[in-house]
Amino acid sequence: MNETLLLAALLIPSLIIAIVFHEVAHGLVASWLGDPTAREQRRLSLNPLRHVDPVGTLLVPGFLALVSGPIFGWAKPVPVRKDQLDNPRYGMMAVAAAGPATNFILAAIGAIVLGLAANDIGLAIGEEPGLLAQGLFYFILINIFLGVFNLLPIPPFDGSHIVEGLMPRRYVHLYEKLRPFGMLLFLGLILLTWFAPGLGVLENTIGQPVDWALRKYLGLADAIAG
Secondary structure, rough: OOOHHHHHHHHHHHHHHHHHHHHHHHHHHHHHOOOOOOHOOOOOOOOOHHHOHHHHHHHHHHHHHHHHOOOOOOOOOOOOOHOOOOHHHHHHHHHHHHHHHHHHHHHHHHHHHHHHHHHOOOOOOOOOOHHHHHHHHHHHHHHHHHHHHHOOOOOOOHHHHHHHHOOOOOHHHHHHOHHHHHHHHHHHHHHHHHHOHHHHHHHHHHHHHHHHHHHHHHHHHHHHOO
């Protein structure tokens, strides 16, 4: 039980930071590109209370950590008005890409800190990683996972806006018809992961790019540590 609580204590703060910075990045880019909605609603703040969804940011990931389930969560979405953007089509792509890009930058920062502090936090050969080392590892992993997961081309994830922007205009209206079913697809993905782990849904979709990216980031940490 103590180990489970410790895991939750490591995961939840990392998840909150990853989600808050992700959402603020959306709002900042939208503001730069002409939509002041997030700024007017005071969502360009790093104060978690302005972004935290009690269920999606705390209860769900906390419960999943306790039962050793797949960790995921969400925040209150930052409001973006596509019609307010200077170039709605490509502006929305930039706004969507800003969230995952921020998570990948945070993962890089975590890897750099891990590398710089390696000799002080118990990463020597044959030693058990200390609490800070474990926390940095989970911080890197969560940001990678959140970045990759949000790039899935399932509405309303960020990847759907990027795909929509790249898609020939004559097909956009067909793709938009998927939006009402996006959350159903998302819930189906989670249920398959939960109740049919043998299918390897996550492992065969985002698992491979997450593992690849994690190796690269840990390689960065290792290179910095020397």
